[in-house]
Amino acid sequence: MQVPNSHWVRQRPKLLGFLAAAAIVLLANLAAAALADALGYNRVSMIFLAGVLVAAVLLGSGPAYLAAVLGFFSYNFYLVEPRFSFGFESEDAIILAVFLAVAMLTGGLAGRVRDQARRAEAQSRTTTVLFQAGRDFAAMDDERRIGQRLAEGLAEAAEDLAAVRLGETLIPFPEAQDPELLNTVFAGGVEGWRVERLTADGRDVGLAAWRVGPAAGLGADEPRLIQVLLAMGASAIARARLARAWAEVQASERTESLRNALLSSISHDLRTPLASILASATSLREFGDRFHPDVREDLVLTIQEEAERLNAFVGNLLNMTRLEAGALELQASPVGIAEVFDRLQRRFEARRGSRRLVFRLEEDGLTASGDPILFEQALSNVIDNALRFSPEPAEVEVAGRRLDRLAIVEVADQGPGVPDDELARIFEKFYRSASTSGPQQGTGLGLSIVKGLIEAMGGVATARRRSPEGGLVVSLMLPREAE
Structure with a gap:
């Protein structure tokens, strides 16, 4: 697939502007010829001046100057005696000179105002494009998404097709492009496309390509915009790769x-x-x-x-x-909290030493919805953890109560406690707080398993400090069995 020569593509909008200016003069000439007998040839010159102003406002200063010159010769040729020749009477010389001067002056001024407005608009658009691209790049940490955003920005700047290549990955914008053509483009084999290396800190991170569009929408700022986009995109890709490498190291x-x-x-x-x-x-x-x-x-x-x-x-x-394999089988049935308390009290009787293990239940018949065996195992882990970290002859309290639609069991110990900034981490695998170091320190698995078991039953496990002086309260919350 071949595209037009890039020089011709860039010059085509300018040529169309000059052709449009000539067409405006032609229309002005036809209107002046139709009104010349009624208004007189001196007055119809204003129609040509109006045409010059229209060309200036719509097309810019260059086409406006052309319209002024063409209007001068058309006015002289068709309307000034002797008609259909470029000769003129001496008394008409001043009129023609004034007409040409006024046409050039008004056309030039109006054209320059229009050109300045277009440049300001283009600069504003450039700033907006760069701001949006920079904001998007800063929020992205995936290099493919960054490549997609860069390709989109290049396509917007060039007003045509664009693509980015990261390694062997092609990222076109819009997506409906021929991969074989893009491979040829990046190999430098397609005329009308520009290919640039994406470089950050002296290292190549990819390639970018865009097709030269039929309209230079951003004017003189377009090359600068594209270069800034390339630099921003390359830096963002390098940052994403560095972040990924750092994450892999961590x-x-x-x-x-x-x-x-x-x-x-x-x-x-x-x-x-x-x-x-x-x-x-x-x-x-x-x-x-x-x-x-x-x-x-x-x-x-x-x-x-x-x-x-x-x-x-x-x-x-x-x-x-x-739990990690998702293979835990739940035997859903009512969990009688009192029965679980009785079994655990017997189990820990010989293991509590001189510590007091107290079970309290606010109401008889409190029942949760879950798996009785798994709940008992989770609560056993919490009690074992509390006994391990409570000095003798401290007290460990296990209390059950209801709150709205929840059955809550709380285990409160008198151990050293856990700092506030570590409370959220005590349920992580193998996490062991520095405040609980010593011979009684466990594996760091117990509370992690508690959280996994309770959540598998649709509940929540939380922890909080018992008091500013120390101690820990672990709460196990399960949905209450419907009565």
Whole structure:
């Protein structure tokens, strides 16, 4: 596909302007000829002056000067005696001279005013285009979207087709363009198209191409506008690529951090209970008959507690895997809060040490909508977390109540608490607050799993400080079962 020569394309609007000026003079000549007998040839010269002014206002100073010259010769040739010749009587010389001077002066002034107005309009349009493009580029972080916006801006500036190439990706504007033609354009094989490199900080980030339009709508500002658009677009693309590279680095660092945390967690939370189980079992096997019955009972209890701890940890890992894979199966049924409290009170009786674990229920028969097993596991994680961080002989309170259409269970501890700026992060995987560092610190999985389980049941998990001095309150909210 070939397009007209770019020089001819650029000159065509000017040629059309001069042809239009000649047409205006022709119309003025016909009108003057029709009215000459009635008005006299001296007065019909005003018709030519009016034609010059029309050409100046509509077409600019260049066509206006042409209209003045053509009007002078037409007036002399057709209306001044002797007619149909360029000769004139001596008494008509002043009239013709004044006519030419007035036509040139008025046409030139009106044309210059029109040209200045057009230049001001073009400059205003240039400023608007650059402002809108800059605002759009600043709000974008995807290089393809930036390329689309750049192609659109180039097409608007050139008033024709445009395209951007980023690597092997072609981004045309408008989109309905032949890819083979565009590949040829970027290879420099199509006349009438301009191709420029997109460069930012001395590095090429892509290519831009636009076809020379039939009208130079932005006038002398068009080349500058296009160059500024190219520079802005290249900088935005480079910024997007840098942001993407930085995000990939951060994602890699987070992945590595999570991997290290998981390995550390597995190493500690698997080896510690296994070591306790192994030590207790070995002691019972080798020295069991020599131990006092109370000692043997303590060793058996240690094995049981550490096995439960190990089982809970493995269960947390499995639940986290299921949550992230979307494979968690819900058995929706009414959740009796009182029954869950009873089971958890028995489970934690031997694990609370000297801490007080208090369960309170504002009303009997409080029932939530969800999965009883998953809710019990979520609440168990919260209670375990509260006991771990509450010093002995502190109190951990578990309270259930209703609020409108919600069933709310809150676990309040007397631990060190969490700073306000970290409250939103305690439900993140492997997040462990600096205020809770120490031997009691967990894996950072428990509350993350709580949030996932509660949200899977259509509920919400939140946390807040119990008091300015410390403590944490974790709230689990589920829809209340319809009565």
